[in-house]
Amino acid sequence: MTLGHHAVGGGPIKVLWAHSWLAGHEGYDGLFPLLDTERYSWVFPDFRGYGRSGELTGDFSVQEMGRDLIDLVDTLGWDEFHLVGHSMGGQAAQWVAGRPEPRSRPASLTLLSAVPSRGFPLDADGAALFGTATGDPEARATVISAVTGGRLGAGFVRHVNDVSHRTADPAAMRGYLRTWTGDDASGEALGYQGPVLVLTGRHDPVLTQAVAEGQIVPQYTDVRSVVIDGAAHLPPMETPARTAALIEGHVLESAAGTSERPLT
Template structure:
């Protein structure tokens, strides 16, 4: 995923860019921030309910559920409900489940599951000195503010951590206006500063 991000930036001839990584995409974004070919181009980084760079292993029951969710929509609905704390009702779960059915490839889901639960890339996340915003959802039952503070924030010298009130693991869908505002302010604040 991280290599694809870099290839896309190259294909678009982006000399500089900002990057948001959500959930397992947050693990990939952390990897990107440590790559020498990206470090000077990446103006700022926002990590949203991010998986730590050293991976986030699941217990046996969690592993079985997430593995089943790649192919079984009922299991996927259970995951969606669980990561949002069961707070948003069946209509929300059905909507997100249908969206994922239309857009997520089961083989890719299985590969990403292996990556975010098993692949430790923390030794490749170093040297990034520009600003990092770490956002966690108030109701995220797994990737909590404590996880972010212990496993993500220490990797970066210029980091700001915030908790999104009213959100769990899917803030862009749960609290979209607040989520976008915080990320935009972070990026725009960096855009006004000269490149280092």
């Protein structure tokens, strides 16, 4: 079993992207034209129950997501790769980075609006809303508006909702919701010594800069935290050019061994 995936570019620097809870790889369609395709090869897999992996079932755990990412890297034949984890995918990316097997560890890690490795429990109202959103388009629209700070208008919410309903199976979403809100993988996410970039949207009302710097940054030694102005929880959709530039810069510096230069 190999995750279905979408590939962009053919450069020598290999980058794997783990997607968010709301949608599969198609949620990044607006980002694709902005990526450097000469220096980088980008692969955007769909987790089980999403997009090109829509027929795949499983237990929808952090560990399963992580193992699937590692299996895909093996299938691609990549000897070295860089890993980006967005939101729910960030929790899985932290698990992958913590693996003791050297070949499984990414050369760099980017955590974009990431769920902490220990999970992110919701209060009763939030849990009810997110749970209802797995099957109710109106509730999902409310979630999309909420996580982007209600700043981007009905057209943006409608677009994200359409992509979400087209690419995400409700049963899989329910399974992953239990995972990223309730599973603590922090004990398995420790030990990564490579360069880490933690990105947070300035207007993210849920996975805030305070959450990132309190629960994610302390796990790592070679780590930088950067806030993306103009973005909330969906920077690849809200500020795609800036998001691409920050990630490409981090990956390129890591590949060149110059990660000590601060990003601005």
